[in-house]
Amino acid sequence: MPRNKGITDDMIIEMYKSGMPYKEMVPIIGLSNRAIYNVIAKHNVTVNREPSSGQPRKHKVNEDFFKIWSHEMAWVFGLFVTDGTVSGNAHSINFAQKDERILKLVAKYMEVAYVVRPISTTRTVPILVINSKEIKNDLANLGVTSNKSLTLPFPDVPEEFMGSFVRGVVDGDGWVQDRGYVMNITTASYNFAEGLYNIFKKWNLKTEITNQLTNSGRKVYRVWVKGKESISELSRLIYNNCEENYVYTKRERLTQWIKETEVKYFVEIC
Structure with missing residues (x-):
């Protein structure tokens, strides 16, 4: 079976070293168990398991x-x-x-x-x-x-961490107008959209939910925040506990209406 386009030996070795089982490597790489094993052995990587065993080493990940x-x-x-x-x-x-x-x-x-x-x-x-x-x-x-797109609930996030959670949502599926007057987040789950809308209302932001059909006929929802005052307040709330973890362009657009003195304070606390 042919190797999938773009997959290099280095990528195969990194997957192996991460503890990924052969059965999960196969669809990503496009090679059989034995062929993957041969690539690893060719580069003199210490092999701790045979392809047939299916037993991975401990994952290199913080499972907590x-x-x-x-x-x-x-x-x-x-x-x-x-x-x-x-x-x-x-x-x-x-x-x-x-x-x-x-x-x-x-x-x-x-x-x-x-x-x-x-x-x-x-x-x-x-x-x-x-x-x-x-x-x-x-x-x-x-x-x-695994089937979260339509059924995703709005999670029970502790209030202390809600701003950071929403920043992640904005960084993932948020759109911010380049002039900084409008932001929206798109989701296929009405429950998630409603939960996000309620958070924005709680934060006293100017917000609304709209919906439309995609080309495939699926309904999607957009949760909006509008107006430079609401956009500025949103940015104050979501960038209040950050370091490097944000998308640069979105932060630039969301904070552009904050006064210069506030921006200086902002940079210092982030």
Whole structure:
């Protein structure tokens, strides 16, 4: 069987070293178990398991990451509910993001080897692959399953971390007008849209929900924040506990109406 386009020996070795089972490597790489084993052996990588065993080494990932709330966890979780997927037939999750800096931050926070499915003719953004049954189960406990797009509930996020969670959602599926007067977040789940709308109302922002049909006939919902006062207040709330974990262009657009003195304060606390 031919190797999938864009997959290099180095990528195969990195997947192996991350602890990914052969059965999960096969569809990504496009080679058989034995062919993958031969690539690894060819480069004199220490082989700790035979292809037929199916037993991976311990995953290089913090499997408690989604058990304990923190601002980093809340941001990653917000990204995941918008740009992530849970495998239906394997113990793995995937993050898709066109900005690889964001994927590398996720890998850093989750203490996971940076294993990425490259861009191809059928995929326009890189995908970070994380293998862990424990993490998959923790996400299910938070309401995120393999069929989340239509049924995703708005999660029970502690108030202390809500701003960081919403920042992750904005970084994942948010659109911000270049002039900074309008922002919206798109979702196929009405429950998630309604929950986000209620948060924006609680924050006293000018907000509304609209819906439309896609070309395929699927209904999607957009949750809006409008007006420079509301946009500025939103930015104050979501960038209040950040370091490097945000999309640069979105932050620039969301904060452009904040007064210069406030921006200086903003930079110092972030």
